[in-house]
Structures are given as C-alpha cells and as structure tokens.
Amino acid sequence: MYQYDKYDQAMVDARVADFRDQTRRRLTGEMTEEQFRPLRLMNGLYLQLHAYMLRVAVPYGTLSSRQMKMLGHIARKYDKDYGHFTTRQNIQYNWIKLEDAPDILADLASVEMHAIQTSGNCIRNISADQYAGVAADEVADPRPWAELLRQWSSFHPEFTYLPRKFKIAVIASTEDRAAMRLHDIGIELVKRDGEIGARVFAGGGMGRTPMIAPEISEFVSEDEIISYVEACLRVYNRYGRRDNKYKARIKILVHELGVAEYRRQVEEEFAHIKTLGIDPPVAELDRIRAFFADPPYETGLSDAIDRSDPDFALWVDQQVAAHKQPGYAIVNISLKPITGIPGDASSDQIELMADLAERYSFDELRVTHAQNIVLPSVRKADLYTVWQQLRGAGLAEANLDLITDIIACPGLDYCSLANARSIPVAQKIAQRFADPVRQRELGEIKLKISGCINACGHHHAGHIGILGVDRKGTENYQLLFGGSGAEDCSLGTIAGPGFDENGVVDAIEKATDLYLAQRQPGERFVDTYRRLGMAPFKEAIYG
Amino acid sequence: MNIVTGNDLATGDVIWWTGSGWSRHVDEAVDVGHGAEAVIETETAARRVNSAYAIEAVMDGKRVRPAHIKDRIRAVGPTVRADLGLKPADPTVGSWVI
Numbered sequence: 001m002y003q004y005d006k007y008d009q010a011m012v013d014a015r016v017a018d019f020r021d022q023t024r025r026r027l028t029g030e031m032t033e034e035q036f037r038p039l040r041l042m043n044g045l046y047l048q049l050h051a052y053m054l055r056v057a058v059p060y061g062t063l064s065s066r067q068m069k070m071l072g073h074i075a076r077k078y079d080k081d082y083g084h085f086t087t088r089q090n091i092q093y094n095w096i097k098l099e100d101a102p103d104i105l106a107d108l109a110s111v112e113m114h115a116i117q118t119s120g121n122c123i124r125n126i127s128a129d130q131y132a133g134v135a136a137d138e139v140a141d142p143r144p145w146a147e148l149l150r151q152w153s154s155f156h157p158e159f160t161y162l163p164r165k166f167k168i169a170v171i172a173s174t175e176d177r178a179a180m181r182l183h184d185i186g187i188e189l190v191k192r193d194g195e196i197g198a199r200v201f202a203g204g205g206m207g208r209t210p211m212i213a214p215e216i217s218e219f220v221s222e223d224e225i226i227s228y229v230e231a232c233l234r235v236y237n238r239y240g241r242r243d244n245k246y247k248a249r250i251k252i253l254v255h256e257l258g259v260a261e262y263r264r265q266v267e268e269e270f271a272h273i274k275t276l277g278i279d280p281p282v283a284e285l286d287r288i289r290a291f292f293a294d295p296p297y298e299t300g301l302s303d304a305i306d307r308s309d310p311d312f313a314l315w316v317d318q319q320v321a322a323h324k325q326p327g328y329a330i331v332n333i334s335l336k337p338i339t340g341i342p343g344d345a346s347s348d349q350i351e352l353m354a355d356l357a358e359r360y361s362f363d364e365l366r367v368t369h370a371q372n373i374v375l376p377s378v379r380k381a382d383l384y385t386v387w388q389q390l391r392g393a394g395l396a397e398a399n400l401d402l403i404t405d406i407i408a409c410p411g412l413d414y415c416s417l418a419n420a421r422s423i424p425v426a427q428k429i430a431q432r433f434a435d436p437v438r439q440r441e442l443g444e445i446k447l448k449i450s451g452c453i454n455a456c457g458h459h460h461a462g463h464i465g466i467l468g469v470d471r472k473g474t475e476n477y478q479l480l481f482g483g484s485g486a487e488d489c490s491l492g493t494i495a496g497p498g499f500d501e502n503g504v505v506d507a508i509e510k511a512t513d514l515y516l517a518q519r520q521p522g523e524r525f526v527d528t529y530r531r532l533g534m535a536p537f538k539e540a541i542y543g
Numbered sequence: 544m545n546i547v548t549g550n551d552l553a554t555g556d557v558i559w560w561t562g563s564g565w566s567r568h569v570d571e572a573v574d575v576g577h578g579a580e581a582v583i584e585t586e587t588a589a590r591r592v593n594s595a596y597a598i599e600a601v602m603d604g605k606r607v608r609p610a611h612i613k614d615r616i617r618a619v620g621p622t623v624r625a626d627l628g629l630k631p632a633d634p635t636v637g638s639w640v641i
C-alpha cells in the first residue's frame with residue numbers, strides 16, 4: 001500500500017489545524033454559516049437530515065488494517081457505533097457532532113486518511129477496481145495510476161472550482177467492476193504492442209441525465225496519462241456550463257459539443273500541455289509502483305478447498321473470486337445481510353474485518369462500489385477459518401451479485417436530498433427473495449435503488465433499478481430494467497407508472513418469474529430482458 | 544400550524560422551536576403563525592440553531608405532526624433504526640411517520 005511521504009502528511013495535518021480553527025470560529029460566532037459551509041464541505045462535513053454527516057475518503061477503495069481499525073474506532077467513539085460504506089468506495093458517518101469533527105479529522109490523519117475533496121466541485125476520490133493488483137484478468141495494476149491521479153488531483157489549484165464535481169475511475173481488466181464508463185473520466189489500462197497505456201473515456205455519469213462515457217482516446221501512452229487527463233479537465237473547466245448546475249457536468253459538455261469536437265479540443269490542449277512537462281518522471285511512477293509490489297506470497301500452496309461443510313461450500317461458490325497467485329483467493333465480504341442495511345457495518349464488524357485482514361490478507365482490505373468489503377489475498381487453506389469468523393459476526397451472507405446484494409443509497413431515512421426511502425424497499429426485496437436456493441436459481445441480478453434523481457444508488461445501472469420519487473407527498477417507486485455498470489454498460493429504461501413500497505416488490509417478483517419462464521440456457525436476467533425487450537415485462541407487471 | 548425546526552449548531556441534533564427555546568421533541572413545537580422569519584433570524588444570529596426553516600404541521604391529538612414525511616423522519620430518526628430514534632419503544636412511531 002502507498003504510504004504518505006512528508007509532503008502528504010504535512011498537507012493533511014495542516015488541513016486538520018485549519019479546520020480546527022475554522023470550527024472554533026464558527027462555534028464562537030466569528031464566522032456565519034454562510035461563510036463556514038463551504039469550508040466544512042471541503043472537509044467532507046455535510047449537514048444531513050438528522051445531524052452532521054462526515055464522508056471519509058478511501059483512496060481507490062484501499063485500506064490497511066490500521067486504517068480500518070481507526071474507522072471502527074471513530075464509529076464507536078464519535079458516532080452511533082456504525083458506519084456506512086458508500087457507492088464511491090468511501091465511508092460515511094451519520095451522527096457527527098460539529099464540535100467533534102476536528103478531533104475526528106486528527107484521528108484520521110494519524111493513519112494517513114482524511115475527508116478532503118469528498119464534497120464540492122472538485123476532483124473527488126479516485127475509484128478503482130476492488131480486485132486491483134490481485135485479479136487474474138488484469139493487464140497491469142491500476143493502483144499506482146490511481147495513486148498518481150490522487151496526488152495530481154489533491155489541491156490541484158486549477159481544478160478546485162470546477163463547474164461541478166468530477167469523478168474518475170481506473171480499471172485494468174476487460175471486466176469492469178468499477179462502473180468505469182459511468183464516471184466523468186474512465187480510464188482503462190490496456191496493453192498494445194507490449195506497451196501499457198490507457199483507453200480514456202469522458203462524459204459518463206448517472207444523476208438526472210445519465211450518460212455512458214464515449215471513448216475519447218483509444219490509447220494514451222503511460223507516460224502521458226496525466227497530461228491527457230489534465231487536457232480533458234481543462235477543456236471542461238473552460239467550457240463546462242456554470243450557469244445551470246443541472247447542466248454543469250462534463251457529460252453535458254461532451255454531449256453538446258459532440259464527441260468529435262470535444263476530442264479535437266482535448267487533443268489541441270494535450271499538444272500544448274505536453275510542452276509543459278507536467279507528467280511525472282518515470283522515477284516517480286516507479287517510486288509509487290514500489291508501494292504496490294506483491295506481498296510475500298507463499299509458493300507451492302495447494303488450490304484445494306475442503307468443501308465438506310455445505311454452508312461453507314455455498315459461501316465459497318458465491319463470495320470467493322479467482323486470484324492471480326496459486327493457492328490464494330479473493331474474499332468478498334457481503335454487507336448485505338437479509339434484514340440489514342446495505343453498506344452498514346458496526347464498529348465490532350469493522351474491527352473484525354480489520355483483524356482478519358491483518359491475520360489472513362497481508363494487512364489489506366478494499367471497499368467496493370457495490371458497498372461490500374474485499375479481503376484481496378487470502379490463502380485458500382485459511383478460507384474456512386475466515387468464513388467461520390465472518391459467520392460469527394453476521395458477515396457471511398453468500399449473495400454476491402445475487403438479487404439480495406442490493407446497492408441502496410441512504411435515501412430519505414438519512415439524506416436531506418432524498419424524496420423517498422431506499423433502505424426499507426431493499427429490506428423488503430431481500431426478505432421476499434431470502435431463500436438461498438431461489439436466489440441462486442435467479443442467478444446474477446444487479447438490483448440498485450436510489451431515493452432521488454441524483455442516483456447515488458446507481459439505479460440507472462441496475463439490471464433492475466428502482467428510483468424513489470415524491471408523488472404529492474407520498475413515496476412512489478419507479479421500476480427500470482436493463483441497466484448495467486459493467487463492461488456491457490447500458491442505461492435502464494423506466495417500465496411505466498410507479499408503485500408503492502409493497503407494489504414494487506410484487507412487480508419485481510413478477511418480472512423475475514417471467515425471466516425464469518422465458519430464459520434461454522446461460523442467460524442472466526438482463527440478457528433475457530435485452531432479448532425480449534420491455535413489452536413482455538410490462539405485460540407481466542402491469543397486465 | 545407553522546412550526547420552526549433546524550439543527551443544533553454544535554451537535555447537529557434536530558431541534559424544534561418551543562416559543563422560548565429549542566427542544567429535541569417535536570411535540571413541544573409551537574405554532575409561530577407568521578412569525579417564523581423573526582424566530583429564525585434571532586436564533587440563527589445567537590448561534591442556537593443552524594439551517595433553520597419553517598414547515599407546516601397539524602395537531603394530531605396532542606401530538607404535533609409535520610406535514611411532510613421528511614420532517615416526520617427528522618422528528619423520530621431513521622425508520623430503519625428505531626433503536627436510534629428518540630422514542631425507540633413507541634410502537635406507533637412507524638405509522639405516525641408514514
């Protein structure tokens with residue numbers, strides 16, 4: 001893992017000191033809320049429905065055990081004994097006191113963490129494939145690039161006041177586990193003629209105007225990626241709309257200019273930027289790469305797994321993914337227990353996951369955009385022990401990518417922007433489909449719920465998506481089909497009139513019944529939907 | 544009736560204007576009629592409240608019930624974590640909110 005150098009630490013420590021002083025001035029009345037609000041937001045501190053909410057950055061979703069333990073400590077000491085892992089691979093605390101916020105930031109800084117750029121119209125936390133560095137299918141490790149982008153984008157003076165917020169994702173596999181093309185900039189590391197470079201996509205996003213990012217460059221050489229991304233940002237910063245926040249994201253600019261014209265402007269800017277020499281020297285990239293060297297894997301390990309315990313075997317089949325190193329496995333920890341809240345984990349659970357990472361996964365964890373946790377490198381011989389401990393903590397649900405592995409935003413239960421509650425709908429769906437046999441029979445179904453049009457729950461990208469709306473003061477839920485955030489990226493289509501909370505669960509059951517009746521061998525739900533189109537699904541749920 | 548709500552500046556807790564101060568219990572909120580603006584201005588300046596605003600509510604028996612579900616959820620806490628709300632043992636909270 002990357003470790004802060006003296007500059008990183010000095011910047012973060014200075015920000016803590018600044019915010020401590022700003023908070024004091026706010027509490028003593030030297031500063032109005034109007035003056036203080038942008039300052040607290042720059043430190044990830046929102047005022048939400050019930051209290052202040054702190055969003056902590058988890059760079060490219062990667063955490064050490066020490067950092068994870070600190071997240072548990074903060075949940076216990078300053079919050080109500082839990083935290084919420086988000087679709088941006090971050091963690092949020094829902095019950096923060098303003099007077100405690102400087103101490104929390106100091107605690108975070110002590111383990112090389114912060115909440116900087118988790119709000120505001122700046123480049124947000126860089127996201128990445130949660131299997132980075134251990135995936136069997138990647139062409140390179142995307143983490144050094146994500147780290148380089150983190151350093152480049154942190155306090156970047158030119159991009160502190162962009163027209164709107166800006167999200168970047170980096171992957172290095174043809175399988176997209178990070179919803180890369182639904183980011184403002186998506187970077188896919190590829191290999192061409194033996195050289196590593198980047199396919200660059202720009203202008204994707206969800207929200208009220210969902211768009212899939214088109215390809216802007218098919219190959220940018222690895223020593224020019226920063227320059228190219230800077231060029232993409234510069235064109236956006238210059239011409240992105242600032243007159244209307246709903247049209248201010250880069251996707252609108254790319255759409256209005258057209259891909260060819262946006263690309264032309266980026267290339268022109270890129271040619272200019274290349275003369276400035278802003279790309280880091282190879283030595284700096286090598287320095288960063290060294291932090292992400294493989295851990296000391298044991299060799300000669302067996303790939304055999306004792307599957308004599310049927311519950312364990314079920315969990316292995318669902319939660320364990322292929323690792324690049326023989327004898328090791330990637331463990332996905334579900335934060336989606338059937339009656340739970342998607343993405344929530346108690347202090348005890350957070351600390352247990354940290355302990356397991358320390359003992360069994362080279363001290364490392366990942367947060368996924370699907371609101372789960374990954375232990376990236378576990379010896380197959382240790383899987384049974386890890387599973388037993390997870391099971392004892394209520395963390396052994398075997399539902400990865402199944403219909404109960406639901407992405408849900410906090411919704412109206414916590415969020416001041418929301419129009420409808422998301423979590424109770426997720427819980428009702430999970431309870432309806434709780435039977436493990438039924439879930440497996442249905443196979444992969446990505447179900448995603450947002451409580452408003454801002455789409456934090458990624459409803460546009462769900463094989464089944466749900467959008468909560470306010471219909472004359474009553475919660476109403478629109479159903480979408482056919483979205484995907486993966487390499488087969490697509491946007492869902494609204495089926496028709498919305499439902500109440502129970503009605504939408506019934507409608508999903510009718511849609512899945514239709515799928516079971518109509519599917520062809522090997523087809524997932526979304527494949528059957530794409531083959532049949534909306535009409536039979538509409539007939540099933542409204543007929 | 545019109546009532547005033549906001550968040551405690553230091554703690555962030557949801558609070559309701561009682562006519563002479565702030566309470567964490569919505570039932571203690573009072574009708575401010577057309578006086579919300581003055582309350583908000585004075586109390587904001589005194590740093591006793593943050594992001595205050597006025598909402599409509601009705602008397603439901605002896606209870607004050609905000610007109611919009613968002614403010615009813617603010618009044619009692621997340622519907623999915625009754626243990627974190629102000630009245631975790633009150634079995635009628637769910638129907639009151641929805």
